[in-house]
Amino acid sequence: xxxxxxxxxxxxxxxxxLTALMGVGVVNAAGNPNxxxxxxxxxxxxxxxxxxxxxxxxxxxxxxxxxQPKEAFAPLPGSIGGNYINWVQALNKGLIKPHxxxxxxxxxxxxxxxxxxxxVKGSMPNVAFPHKEHTVWLECTNCHDSIFKPLKGANxxxxxxxxxxQKCGVCHGSVAFPxxxxxxxxxxxxxxxxx
Amino acid sequence: xxxxxxxxxxADASKLGVGQNIGFVEKLIHESAAAKQxxxxxxxxxxxxxxxxxxxxxxxxxAEKQGNAEAVAKALNKAKLAIFMGxxxxxxxxxxxxxxxxxxxxxxxxxxLLAAHKRIRKENESGQDSRDAEVETHTQKRMQEAQxxxxxxxxxxxxxxxxxxxxxxxxxxxxxxxxxxxxxxxHFETREDEYRYELRRNDTHNMLINTVxxxxxxxxxxxxxxxxxxxxxxxLRTEAEQQAGSENYEAAIKTLEESTKHIxxxxxxxxxxxxx
Amino acid sequence: xxxxxxxxxxxxxxxxxxxxxSLALSFMLLxxxxxxxxxxxxxxxxxxxxxxxxxxxxPVIFPHWFHRMRxxxxxxxxxxxxxxxAGGSKVNMLNIISGEYCGACHNGQIAWxxxxxxxxxxxxxxxxxxVHNSVLRAPK
Numbered sequence: 001x002x003x004x005x006x007x008x009x010x011x012x013x014x015x016x017x018l019t020a021l022m023g024v025g026v027v028n029a030a031g032n033p034n035x036x037x038x039x040x041x042x043x044x045x046x047x048x049x050x051x052x053x054x055x056x057x058x059x060x061x062x063x064x065x066x067x068q069p070k071e072a073f074a075p076l077p078g079s080i081g082g083n084y085i086n087w088v089q090a091l092n093k094g095l096i097k098p099h100x101x102x103x104x105x106x107x108x109x110x111x112x113x114x115x116x117x118x119x120v121k122g123s124m125p126n127v128a129f130p131h132k133e134h135t136v137w138l139e140c141t142n143c144h145d146s147i148f149k150p151l152k153g154a155n156x157x158x159x160x161x162x163x164x165x166q167k168c169g170v171c172h173g174s175v176a177f178p179x180x181x182x183x184x185x186x187x188x189x190x191x192x193x194x195x
Numbered sequence: 196x197x198x199x200x201x202x203x204x205x206a207d208a209s210k211l212g213v214g215q216n217i218g219f220v221e222k223l224i225h226e227s228a229a230a231k232q233x234x235x236x237x238x239x240x241x242x243x244x245x246x247x248x249x250x251x252x253x254x255x256x257x258a259e260k261q262g263n264a265e266a267v268a269k270a271l272n273k274a275k276l277a278i279f280m281g282x283x284x285x286x287x288x289x290x291x292x293x294x295x296x297x298x299x300x301x302x303x304x305x306x307x308l309l310a311a312h313k314r315i316r317k318e319n320e321s322g323q324d325s326r327d328a329e330v331e332t333h334t335q336k337r338m339q340e341a342q343x344x345x346x347x348x349x350x351x352x353x354x355x356x357x358x359x360x361x362x363x364x365x366x367x368x369x370x371x372x373x374x375x376x377x378x379x380x381x382h383f384e385t386r387e388d389e390y391r392y393e394l395r396r397n398d399t400h401n402m403l404i405n406t407v408x409x410x411x412x413x414x415x416x417x418x419x420x421x422x423x424x425x426x427x428x429x430x431l432r433t434e435a436e437q438q439a440g441s442e443n444y445e446a447a448i449k450t451l452e453e454s455t456k457h458i459x460x461x462x463x464x465x466x467x468x469x470x471x
Numbered sequence: 472x473x474x475x476x477x478x479x480x481x482x483x484x485x486x487x488x489x490x491x492x493s494l495a496l497s498f499m500l501l502x503x504x505x506x507x508x509x510x511x512x513x514x515x516x517x518x519x520x521x522x523x524x525x526x527x528x529x530p531v532i533f534p535h536w537f538h539r540m541r542x543x544x545x546x547x548x549x550x551x552x553x554x555x556x557a558g559g560s561k562v563n564m565l566n567i568i569s570g571e572y573c574g575a576c577h578n579g580q581i582a583w584x585x586x587x588x589x590x591x592x593x594x595x596x597x598x599x600x601x602v603h604n605s606v607l608r609a610p611k
Contacts, residue, residue, distance in 0.1 A: 102575065116378075145303075151311060159395075160399045163406065222526050289569055
């Protein structure tokens, strides 16, 4: 664990603690017509039951054979958006062991520790793109060059594009942690980044 | 392991909504893309499987009338297996198309990674390693070999050879770049480039207002308050665009920076502090 | 420039504020904003309905969260060749039975086989093809 991971871990734990506290509030308020937060549903209290998710047909008999997200997520470390799971930590801690190859379970990822720091104007922290956290899940060909040309600086991008599902937003916004988790990409404060 | 999944269907068939399933299987046998493919194919064997599936489907319907759930499940399973057999016989074309598509995508990616490898090797003044150059010739040779298989229609071979070429190139790239940190410094060739960057930065903040803070803006009191800096921001943006129109980028950048500051002010009014 | 510098050292003021910003944003989205009352599906759930409604069969739900606990993205998006676009592969039953796409695994060897129609065809009729809970690509 490097310092960054420790920082992020402690922040995430803090977020989870905060969320849990809020969750307790709602639990206590059950049955009370005037709870403090009426419409605000903290992540832990979300109704994630498949039969209520508005896409599953509750009348499908096979539904009860499917796994409930809540059950699957219980042992995994939390996060503040998306699936409310920190998949990076879940993987690093060995809590999930996704096969890298669907035909050969013994194959392991060959990851690459190459970081591309992207400077951002103003006091907004810079973005550090870590190849390592990506190449444990993805092949180089997933990104190069259908999403990014493999050349530093050859891919100008903006948050606006990302939020619309381009560039990093291809995954961050639909499957990987969403753009609302600003801090996980904008990791580099200006003080330490300047070289 | 392989037999495990079948237990679901036999043991729990009654739970799985058999009535619905008859309808589904009927669609699969009569109306699906696969059914049409079988009809088009003039493949007597596939047609025979389709007929067999229809026969089992009728058995399932009959069993349903008698309320014999177990018999329905059995007949339906036979119908499914029969139509699957028929489908496999006509699936050759879709499999081939898929393999071609995968091959072409991978080949395109490989070309870009090979170019990156060449560039990085040349930039790498310190440790010139002759093995790195060998990787490139090896990759190129392999790609030609794969293409030869592809042209002969040996798609599985072509895919395998291409994949091997990819894996060895990847290994070498990882070796060249592992443990490095590259900085994309904010440096603009021209004032126009910087203007374009500011335009994007302005868009980004506008987008936060219009998406994430949309609900906040609908609040009548807060909305009105936020409108003040946002109107100013809009005005400045228009002004900046005019300045850029007359190629006064220097001024346009300043104006845009001001505009973005106003948007940030509005975001902060909504109770959220973001770094400027 | 090339070796890794101690970049992630001090916890800067703006880091803390950015963190709270993320937290506030997520809560706001939850509190009825974009994620709204409609889309309760799990983040990344994909509904496939290129043909289902037309064929009078329930649309298909593909749960990313479930599969990504078992497979790296690369298995499906590189080896099997699903594109990064909901509905993009135009997969149908012929592909699946022939061992492509979902059929590369749902073949009775790697995972339960195609006989179990209901486990895939489990969506409410008229649910459009889309990825769910995407921040900005939420349903109109």
